Amino acid sequence: MIKRVYLDNAATTKVDERVLKAMRPFFLEKFGNASSQHILGQETGMVLEESRGIIARSIKARPDEIFFTGSGTESNNWAIKGIGLENLASGKNHIVTTKIEHDCILNSCGWMGEQGFNMTYLDVDEEGFVNPEEVRKAITEKTILVSIIHGNNEIGTIQDIEKIGEICRACGVYFHIDACQSYTKVPIDVRKQNLDLVTLNAHKINGPKGVGALYVRRGTKIAPLIHGGKQESGMRSGTENIPGIVGFAKAVKISGSRDIRKMTRLRDKLIYEISKIPHSKLNGPRGDKRLCNNVNFSFEAIEGEAIGAYLDVNKICSSTGSACSSRSLAPSHVLKALGLSPLNLNSSMRLSLSKDNTDEEIDYVIKTLRKIIFKLRKISPFKLK
Numbered sequence: 407m408i409k410r411v412y413l414d415n416a417a418t419t420k421v422d423e424r425v426l427k428a429m430r431p432f433f434l435e436k437f438g439n440a441s442s443q444h445i446l447g448q449e450t451g452m453v454l455e456e457s458r459g460i461i462a463r464s465i466k467a468r469p470d471e472i473f474f475t476g477s478g479t480e481s482n483n484w485a486i487k488g489i490g491l492e493n494l495a496s497g498k499n500h501i502v503t504t505k506i507e508h509d510c511i512l513n514s515c516g517w518m519g520e521q522g523f524n525m526t527y528l529d530v531d532e533e534g535f536v537n538p539e540e541v542r543k544a545i546t547e548k549t550i551l552v553s554i555i556h557g558n559n560e561i562g563t564i565q566d567i568e569k570i571g572e573i574c575r576a577c578g579v580y581f582h583i584d585a586c587q588s589y590t591k592v593p594i595d596v597r598k599q600n601l602d603l604v605t606l607n608a609h610k611i612n613g614p615k616g617v618g619a620l621y622v623r624r625g626t627k628i629a630p631l632i633h634g635g636k637q638e639s640g641m642r643s644g645t646e647n648i649p650g651i652v653g654f655a656k657a658v659k660i661s662g663s664r665d666i667r668k669m670t671r672l673r674d675k676l677i678y679e680i681s682k683i684p685h686s687k688l689n690g691p692r693g694d695k696r697l698c699n700n701v702n703f704s705f706e707a708i709e710g711e712a713i714g715a716y717l718d719v720n721k722i723c724s725s726t727g728s729a730c731s732s733r734s735l736a737p738s739h740v741l742k743a744l745g746l747s748p749l750n751l752n753s754s755m756r757l758s759l760s761k762d763n764t765d766e767e768i769d770y771v772i773k774t775l776r777k778i779i780f781k782l783r784k785i786s787p788f789k790l791k
């Protein structure tokens with residue numbers, strides 16, 4: 407008996423029981439401020455550094471290169487604004503990014519534009535890939551930063567960050583990736599991939615909401631965004647969210663290749679079966695260049711909002727696009743960048759998996775979705791051949 411199928415894990419995930427258990431003592435017994443001198447403070451101070459070490463090892467960074475923040479949004483804002491403002495005096499005022507970034511990058515870049523920075527928004531191909539050669543061509547002597555989303559939150563495209571990293575390093579430009587969706591799903595090696603800044607967060611990987619981190623390569627010139635009591639080596643003030651950080655580290659520790667294999671199998675089952683529905687179109691690539699938990703389809707001439715509403719009635723949580731913009735009826739900027747036809751643009755549905763989804767749930771979703779699409783096609787004013 408299906409109770410509810412949650413397939414909106416790209417928006418957020420359920421906190422894993424083991425994560426919750428690890429966090430609990432830090433609310434009730436070990437609640438000291440990590441900056442306090444007394445024993446409770448020392449205890450949380452130690453746990454803070456252990457957690458930093460876990461995050462650092464997971465991306466092959468040094469612990470002193472990891473700074474905890476309050477979210478992926480904050481880390482992305484910090485990367486863009488902190489690099490831009492700190493390096494402005496050197497005469498560099500140009501930032502390169504793409505048209506398929508998360509809103510927190512696009513809106514940070516928009517704000518930087520208002521402050522006098524110049525932006526380049528790179529196009530992507532029909533599967534959402536950035537051409538590394540286009541990155542090279544966009545870099546000028548004024549460029550300070552290239553910022554690229556690693557795994558796309560809407561269509562799951564995984565970019566060739568190793569190649570782009572090589573280009574940025576050769577041109578002497580900082581390279582930032584937004585890894586909120588790819589973290590623990592796609593290997594990140596900051597040295598091998600020439601990464602200077604990496605945005606991470608906890609709530610996409612069965613950790614708590616409201617915790618993020620920014621990896622900043624040693625020696626990178628970046629201004630702090632939040633000033634105060636000089637926590638996080640003076641780079642991000644504010645009392646550290648110890649329960650959240652402990653939960654973040656635990657979520658990283660329990661993530662593993664078995665979960666990735668399971669999500670990949672369920673993803674491919676969904677893609678295979680949904681592709682059989684007439685006039686359905688997979689958005690984003692197939693195979694290992696797609697996030698293991700992402701499925702995104704357009705169903706020509708059917709409103710994505712209607713599909714979502716019918717799925718919801720049938721106890722299936724899905725999304726039309728990114729969670730942050732799904733309340734808006736404007737077509738997704740990511741799908742627009744792929745060059746989708748108008749009939750496909752507003753007809754998208756995203757299903758995003760977690761390690762907890764089952765075959766039974768996926769079979770139910772396929773069966774239910776098929777019925778919904780046939781029903782909506784019957785009442786659609788567009789008659790397709």
Ligand SMILES: Cc1ncc(COP(=O)(O)O)c(C=O)c1O
Nearest residue numbers: 477478479508559584586587607
């Ligand atoms: C790619 C990407 N970047 C950034 C964010 C923002 O992260 P947070 O929700 O932690 O602010 C998200 C979450 O929706 C995301 O998917």
